[in-house]
Amino acid sequence: MAIAAGGVVTGDVERGEVSLGRKVAAEGVGTFLLVFGGVGTAVLAGSRVGALGVSLAFGFTLLCLAYALGRVSGCHINPAVTLGHLLLGRIRVVAAALYVAAQAVGALVGGLLVFAVAKGLPDYRRDTDGLAANGWGEYGPHAAGKDGYGLGSVIVVEVVMTALLVLVVLAVTDKVADTALAGVAIGLTLALTNLVAIPVDNASINPARSLASAPFQEDAWGQLWAFIVFPLIGGAIGALAYAGIFGAKRNGRD
Numbered sequence: 001m002a003i004a005a006g007g008v009v010t011g012d013v014e015r016g017e018v019s020l021g022r023k024v025a026a027e028g029v030g031t032f033l034l035v036f037g038g039v040g041t042a043v044l045a046g047s048r049v050g051a052l053g054v055s056l057a058f059g060f061t062l063l064c065l066a067y068a069l070g071r072v073s074g075c076h077i078n079p080a081v082t083l084g085h086l087l088l089g090r091i092r093v094v095a096a097a098l099y100v101a102a103q104a105v106g107a108l109v110g111g112l113l114v115f116a117v118a119k120g121l122p123d124y125r126r127d128t129d130g131l132a133a134n135g136w137g138e139y140g141p142h143a144a145g146k147d148g149y150g151l152g153s154v155i156v157v158e159v160v161m162t163a164l165l166v167l168v169v170l171a172v173t174d175k176v177a178d179t180a181l182a183g184v185a186i187g188l189t190l191a192l193t194n195l196v197a198i199p200v201d202n203a204s205i206n207p208a209r210s211l212a213s214a215p216f217q218e219d220a221w222g223q224l225w226a227f228i229v230f231p232l233i234g235g236a237i238g239a240l241a242y243a244g245i246f247g248a249k250r251n252g253r254d
Contacts, residue, residue, distance in 0.1 A: 018071075018072055018073075022072060022073075023072060023073040023074075023095070023099075024073070024095075024099060024101075025102065026073035026075070027073050027099045027102040027103055028102035028103065028105050029106060030065045030075055031077040031078075031102070031103040031104075031106030031110065032106035032107070032109050032110040033061060033065060033110070034062060034077050034110070034206075035106070035107050035110030035111055035114065035209060035212040036110045036114060037057055037058070037061035038054065038061055039110065039114050039131065039209065039212055039213060040114045041053065041054050042054045042202070043129075043131055043132050044114070044117060044118060051194075051195065052195065054194065054198060054203075055192075055194035055195045055198065055203075056191050058190050058191060058194050058203075059189075059192075060187060062075075062077070062183075062186060062187045062190045063186065063187025064187075065077065066182065066183030067183045070182070073099070074090075074091075076099055077106075077206075078165075078205075078206040078207075078235075079099075079100045079103055079104075079206070079207045079208055079232065079235075080162050080166055080206060080231045081166055081169055081235065082099045082100055082103070083096070083166075083232055083235040083236060083239070084169065084235045084236070084238055084239035084242070085170070085239075087236060087239040087240070087243075088243065104208055104211055106208070107208035107209065107212035108215070111213055111216055112216075114212075114216075115131055115216040118131065126216065126217070126218065127218050130213075130216070130217035130220070131217045132202055133202065133213035133214055133216075133220035134201050134202045134203070134204045134210045134213065134223070134224075134226075134227045135148075135201060135220060135223045136149055136150060136151050136153070136154045136200075136201050136223065136226075137149075137151070139220070140201050140202070141198070141199060141200075141201070141202055148200075149199075149200045149201065153201075154200060154201045154226060154230070155226070155230050157196060157197045157200045157201065158197070158201070158204055158205065158226070158227065158231050158234060159230050159231075159234040159237065161196055162205050162230070162231040162233075162234025162235055163234040163238035164189065164192075164193060165186075165189050165193055165205055165238065166237075166238030166239060166242075167238040167239075167242050168185055168186060168189045169186055169238075170238065170239065171242060171245075172185045172186065174246065201227075204230075204231055205234075206231060207228040207231050207232065210227035210228065211224070211228075
């Protein structure tokens with residue numbers, strides 16, 4: 001029997017009961033649902049629930065998905081998490097590439113459907129309301145007439161918070177960890193990272209999440225690179241921190 005959340009698939013699944021195709025499909029579906037639940041809350045209900053509500057929406061969605069999909073694909077649904085697993089040898093290069101491709105497709109479909117729902121509101125305007133895209137300066141979250149946080153703040157927040165998320169994912173899905181509670185720890189960590197990052201840049205912590213919003217918000221493409229590069233750097237740092245603290249070989253494939 002497999003019990004995994006955001007990490008390594010073990011037990012019966014490891015003996016080949018889940019094909020790579022099904023794992024990749026699970027990553028696409030999971031990323032779609034994370035975007036629809038998290039970005040959807042930000043766009044459709046953000047004015048009602050605020051940053052706390054949006055953070056909890058992301059966290060609760062990931063928590064549920066960890067238990068639903070963890071035994072299938074490990075429930076990465078984040079290229080930074082997949083990179084962390086790759087650096088530790090928990091996933092092979094080809095599988096990691098397919099995971100990331102599926103995450104990107106799932107994210108784009110999720111963003112498209114959130115945009116389609118948002119357009120159902122007569123006074124929704126893409127140029128002013130956007131789709132909760134990530135950004136800084138004049139394109140970041142800020143009061144009317146004022147620029148938001150600068151790129152330096154974005155770099156620190158995205159690197160540190162993504163490193164934290166990846167470190168927690170790797171640690172709680174360790175083969176000697178209590179994996180029954182892994183989904184709770186991962187979901188709460190994502191909620192925490194969003195609480196910190198939303199006021200700064202609308203919280204990426206996940207390149208796929210940023211990709212989901214960029215096509216549907218004007219001027220978001222120009223800053224998208226930062227929300228791909230810095231979360232991936234954070235993911236690599238999180239993996240290195242895990243290896244340094246727990247030992248590089250302490251994972252589910254040795």
